Amino acid sequence: MDKNRLESFSDGVIAIILTIMVLELKVPQEPTLAGLGHFWPVYVAYLLSFGNVFMMWVAHHDIVAAIRTVDYPLLFANGVLLFFMSLVPFALAFASETHWMEPVPVALYGVVMLAASGGFVWLRLAAGTHSRDAQVLAYQRAQARTTLVLGFAFLGGSTVALYAPRAALFLYALVPLFRVGQTYGRSRAGA
Amino acid sequence: MDKNRLESFSDGVIAIILTIMVLELKVPQEPTLAGLGHFWPVYVAYLLSFGNVFMMWVAHHDIVAAIRTVDYPLLFANGVLLFFMSLVPFALAFASETHWMEPVPVALYGVVMLAASGGFVWLRLAAGTHSRDAQVLAYQRAQARTTLVLGFAFLGGSTVALYAPRAALFLYALVPLFRVGQTYGRSRAGA
Amino acid sequence: MDKNRLESFSDGVIAIILTIMVLELKVPQEPTLAGLGHFWPVYVAYLLSFGNVFMMWVAHHDIVAAIRTVDYPLLFANGVLLFFMSLVPFALAFASETHWMEPVPVALYGVVMLAASGGFVWLRLAAGTHSRDAQVLAYQRAQARTTLVLGFAFLGGSTVALYAPRAALFLYALVPLFRVGQTYGRSRAGA
Amino acid sequence: MDKNRLESFSDGVIAIILTIMVLELKVPQEPTLAGLGHFWPVYVAYLLSFGNVFMMWVAHHDIVAAIRTVDYPLLFANGVLLFFMSLVPFALAFASETHWMEPVPVALYGVVMLAASGGFVWLRLAAGTHSRDAQVLAYQRAQARTTLVLGFAFLGGSTVALYAPRAALFLYALVPLFRVGQTYGRSRAGA
Numbered sequence: 001m002d003k004n005r006l007e008s009f010s011d012g013v014i015a016i017i018l019t020i021m022v023l024e025l026k027v028p029q030e031p032t033l034a035g036l037g038h039f040w041p042v043y044v045a046y047l048l049s050f051g052n053v054f055m056m057w058v059a060h061h062d063i064v065a066a067i068r069t070v071d072y073p074l075l076f077a078n079g080v081l082l083f084f085m086s087l088v089p090f091a092l093a094f095a096s097e098t099h100w101m102e103p104v105p106v107a108l109y110g111v112v113m114l115a116a117s118g119g120f121v122w123l124r125l126a127a128g129t130h131s132r133d134a135q136v137l138a139y140q141r142a143q144a145r146t147t148l149v150l151g152f153a154f155l156g157g158s159t160v161a162l163y164a165p166r167a168a169l170f171l172y173a174l175v176p177l178f179r180v181g182q183t184y185g186r187s188r189a190g191a
Numbered sequence: 192m193d194k195n196r197l198e199s200f201s202d203g204v205i206a207i208i209l210t211i212m213v214l215e216l217k218v219p220q221e222p223t224l225a226g227l228g229h230f231w232p233v234y235v236a237y238l239l240s241f242g243n244v245f246m247m248w249v250a251h252h253d254i255v256a257a258i259r260t261v262d263y264p265l266l267f268a269n270g271v272l273l274f275f276m277s278l279v280p281f282a283l284a285f286a287s288e289t290h291w292m293e294p295v296p297v298a299l300y301g302v303v304m305l306a307a308s309g310g311f312v313w314l315r316l317a318a319g320t321h322s323r324d325a326q327v328l329a330y331q332r333a334q335a336r337t338t339l340v341l342g343f344a345f346l347g348g349s350t351v352a353l354y355a356p357r358a359a360l361f362l363y364a365l366v367p368l369f370r371v372g373q374t375y376g377r378s379r380a381g382a
Numbered sequence: 383m384d385k386n387r388l389e390s391f392s393d394g395v396i397a398i399i400l401t402i403m404v405l406e407l408k409v410p411q412e413p414t415l416a417g418l419g420h421f422w423p424v425y426v427a428y429l430l431s432f433g434n435v436f437m438m439w440v441a442h443h444d445i446v447a448a449i450r451t452v453d454y455p456l457l458f459a460n461g462v463l464l465f466f467m468s469l470v471p472f473a474l475a476f477a478s479e480t481h482w483m484e485p486v487p488v489a490l491y492g493v494v495m496l497a498a499s500g501g502f503v504w505l506r507l508a509a510g511t512h513s514r515d516a517q518v519l520a521y522q523r524a525q526a527r528t529t530l531v532l533g534f535a536f537l538g539g540s541t542v543a544l545y546a547p548r549a550a551l552f553l554y555a556l557v558p559l560f561r562v563g564q565t566y567g568r569s570r571a572g573a
Numbered sequence: 574m575d576k577n578r579l580e581s582f583s584d585g586v587i588a589i590i591l592t593i594m595v596l597e598l599k600v601p602q603e604p605t606l607a608g609l610g611h612f613w614p615v616y617v618a619y620l621l622s623f624g625n626v627f628m629m630w631v632a633h634h635d636i637v638a639a640i641r642t643v644d645y646p647l648l649f650a651n652g653v654l655l656f657f658m659s660l661v662p663f664a665l666a667f668a669s670e671t672h673w674m675e676p677v678p679v680a681l682y683g684v685v686m687l688a689a690s691g692g693f694v695w696l697r698l699a700a701g702t703h704s705r706d707a708q709v710l711a712y713q714r715a716q717a718r719t720t721l722v723l724g725f726a727f728l729g730g731s732t733v734a735l736y737a738p739r740a741a742l743f744l745y746a747l748v749p750l751f752r753v754g755q756t757y758g759r760s761r762a763g764a
Contacts, residue, residue, distance in 0.1 A: 394588035
């Protein structure tokens with residue numbers, strides 16, 4: 001399979017995941033600032049989910065840019081990754097429905113994010129092996145390691161969620177914050 | 192018509208079908224593990240629908256890769272295929288609404304999947320004829336035969352659904368499992 | 383503006399319009415054949431709306447294929463067309479909500495379809511003028527005339543809807559039927 | 574990163590934002606002209622939101638057309654812009670839910686539009702700096718200034734909304750009207 005079609009199909013799926021999350025943003029019952037304020041964890045969670053999915057798209061591009069063709073293991077890993085990513089709007093809706101106050105939905109959000117991170121680790125290793133280039137493989141392995149380490153924020157958040165759901169939100173926010181900081185750092189270095 | 196535009200439009204439609212299915216994943220009333228567990232057939236059905244639609248996209252690519260131009264019979268067969276595929280989220284929502292426990296919605300899911308398989312058979316035969324190449328025609332015919340044979344799992348599932356709806360779910364799962372196994376086999380062969 | 387970006391953006395919008403209509407397909411309350419049968423006008427309307435929007439995509443391609451660049455009048459006409467097309471899912475939902483039995487929603491469906499037809503007439507004339515080629519202009523004018531004539535089915539349907547809403551559904555079906563017949567005719571002629 | 578992928582991903586996101594707004598167009602309870610008429614501010618708001626987002630797409634193309642490559646600051650500014658644009662369907666739904674009669678939702682619509690305008694100012698300045706071309710930078714600065722000036726209509730609308738919500742709708746309409754007028758002017762000048 002030509003990598004362009006994998007790329008454009010994945011772009012389409014990620015763009016839809018990113019954008020339909022806004023459909024889960026429930027409108028407050030009371031059309032007042034208090035009504036909006038009551039929902040603050042929902043809006044914070046939307047912001048960090050948007051940030052996470054956007055950075056996932058950047059990472060997906062980074063992976064696909066390093067390969068030339070697509071074989072079945074890559075296609076399969078990509079399908080698994082998109083499946084886990086497709087659960088993000090569901091996990092966001094479930095946790096938001098309970099105002100990020102119930103342990104199970106908030107923990108599930110972290111589990112879904114962790115699964116998506118696992119999908120990225122898998123895709124990076126598959127892309128590295130596929131490239132048959134020691135340098136590319138080393139790069140993909142290093143990136144996969146960072147993703148794995150960041151996954152601990154989701155794992156930790158999921159665990160914390162069982163005792164203090166809203167505190168988990170702050171742990172979940174670490175990943176997009178780190179990714180944005182990293183991007184900012186690279187952009188300064190590149191300047 | 193240029194085949195690129197057919198390809199990118201079909202990719203767009205399939206990406207949306209794949210992704211809006213998550214909007215039908217209803218959030219459990221009770222934010223507990225029991226609440227989630229209660230919905231297990233809904234989540235299994237989402238997983239297998241995602242798998243099926245993803246493998247349909249792979250098949251669509253395989254068909255379009257073998258042709259050079261698009262004529263009206265191909266365009267028409269493609270439209271019919273996309274129509275049947277567009278019913279998948281509806282059939283999934285209908286069967287999920289009743290927790291995969293009512294005969295009619297579960298049987299309808301199989302009928303819609305069978306219709307989509309029929310759309311693929313039609314498109315493959317149209318693409319084979321259009322190619323005016325005996326080898327391509329033979330390949331498309333062989334593939335269409337496999338799709339037809341796998342269609343029996345949907346037909347069987349629809350029939351079983353009338354007596355034991357949840358058992359049908361296992362029959363429906365055969366198709367994505369077979370397709371994933373086939374892909375895995377090819378990937379090993381290619382290694 | 384490069385015509386490729388207009389094409390791909392329009393493709394995206396039309397693909398989404400085509401596919402989100404399925405979200406308006408309400409699941410029957412009763413999970414029985416009688417429950418499904420009760421909704422038959424809704425399903426017929428979905429089928430003909432899908433057919434209409436799909437044929438609109440074919441027409442859009444036909445228009446854009448004949449031009450080389452995009453100027454502001456074309457961009458503007460394209461925006462107006464997409465706006466009217468974006469109302470199709472709304473008009474479908476409104477008429478479907480009342481089971482195609484109330485005059486106003488059924489008449490509105492015809493008005494929206496007529497407005498989309500008007501958008502196509504405008505875009506074809508703009509594309510013909512823009513081409514500065516007498517043959518292209520004549521072709522676009524002839525096509526615009528056909529669209530205008532078919533618009534009478536929508537106008538007639540809207541009028542009939544005020545007295546017999548469900549009868550209007552048959553008039554609305556004339557356009558996709560004619561377009562499919564025309565496509566079929568061309569495909570035989572081309573064979 | 575290749576600018577084509579940024580372009581096509583952004584196109585996808587903007588196309589989805591543009592099209593899912595129609596899902597927020599609630600169907601009137603009463604299937605009558607009075608029922609529809611009751612919702613007029615909702616329909617006017619849909620029209621002007623569609624116009625605004627469509628003109629934002631035109632502006633986005635204009636920005637990306639002037640650059641050759643994409644670096645991290647541009648990627649980041651683009652993400653922020655898409656985030657603010659993704660809130661437009663939410664703000665539209667919130668204000669429409671209250672029939673554009675409550676101060677807070679109507680003011681929030683203006684704030685979201687202002688934030689999106691700010692995203693455009695940022696992206697234009699980033700694109701101008703990135704180009705390392707004095708002429709491009711001057712052009713992007715001039716365009717950013719226009720966007721900033723038009724932002725006052727949103728700021729004014731938000732302020733007016735606190736006292737007379739529906740009057741704000743007219744202030745918000747100024748921006749798409751100006752943009753359409755400008756486009757029309759350019760199209761005449763180019764003719």
